[in-house]
Amino acid sequence: MRLQRRLELRAAGLGPLTTRELRPALIALAVAAVVAIFWLVWCWRLLGGLGLALGGSLYLALLARLVLWRGAVVRRRRGRFTAAEAEALTDAQVHRVVLALLRRDGWLVAWQPYQGRPRIVGTDCSGQRPIDVTFRPVDWKEDDETGPAPALRAAGNAVRDGTVRLLVTLGTFPRGDVLWASRQGLHLVNGNLLRRWAAGERINQLLGIVPGRRVS
Structure with a gap:
């Protein structure tokens, strides 16, 4: 009975995330961190502290938009629509x-x-x-x-x-x-x-x- 309930929750997208489901998010997080390091270093070398501030703000804004877009895609894939x-x-x-x-x-x-x-x-x-x-x-x-x-x-x-x-x-x-x-x-x-x-x-x-x- 517990197994059936677990299968129902997973099919409905409500169960706990599996390692396979978490892997893409972890890879994306690692890639985002590496890109951020290279981007901020380049901004620092180009404009110093001002470049670091502007570059960091721009990167965070773009990252937030990407996360929201990806979240909407995953939400719709799980059958949840506004x-x-x-x-x-x-x-x-x-x-x-x-x-x-x-x-x-x-x-x-x-x-x-x-x-x-x-x-x-x-x-x-x-x-x-x-x-x-x-x-x-x-x-x-x-x-x-x-x-x-x-x-x-x-x-x-x-x-x-x-x-x-x-x-x-x-x-x-x-x-x-x-x-x-x-x-x-x-x-x-x-x-x-x-x-x-x-x-x-x-x-x-x-x-x-x-x-x-x-x-x-």
């Missing part, structure tokens, strides 16, 4: 964002394209409940042969096997798709739900999903 970032999501970002959000919420997921289209599959941390996620672009049309027309139907096959099936879009779903999906047990994640999910709400609460529990 409200502004959630509002600014685009179709090109949705697939990577959903993968990060699922991992943040404790699902063990990976890419598995379906007929050349984006798809995410996996299970909850206990390995007892599968999940299958497909996507629909905002400008998708039912008669558009270049878009993922079969995605909704493909996601809805064998709906009674206990698999959690999601169809995700930044746009909205027509009433006909909503009614069909409700009969098939398919969860539709529209743009509003996706932004709430990205902004911090958990998919389990948004859709009433209970991980680790199979449907009989």
Whole structure:
């Protein structure tokens, strides 16, 4: 039970950092220290004490910006987005964002394209409940042969096997798709739900999903 909880925390990015995760930060710290020494020595030789003060201030300002930028990248990779970032999501970002959000919420997921289209599959941390996620672009049309027309139907096959099936879009779903999906047990994640999910709400609460529990 303790091991499962540890795996859930690690999948959600909340567990203690491992040596492997700390290694890049330690290397970056060492590189920053070496660069700082060479930079400050050069400034001292060029302008003396004034150069040391100006060079140190400039280096610290640049280092702070770099740390903030890197922190934002790591935060988003762990599935944590600000409200502004959630509002600014685009179709090109949705697939990577959903993968990060699922991992943040404790699902063990990976890419598995379906007929050349984006798809995410996996299970909850206990390995007892599968999940299958497909996507629909905002400008998708039912008669558009270049878009993922079969995605909704493909996601809805064998709906009674206990698999959690999601169809995700930044746009909205027509009433006909909503009614069909409700009969098939398919969860539709529209743009509003996706932004709430990205902004911090958990998919389990948004859709009433209970991980680790199979449907009989």
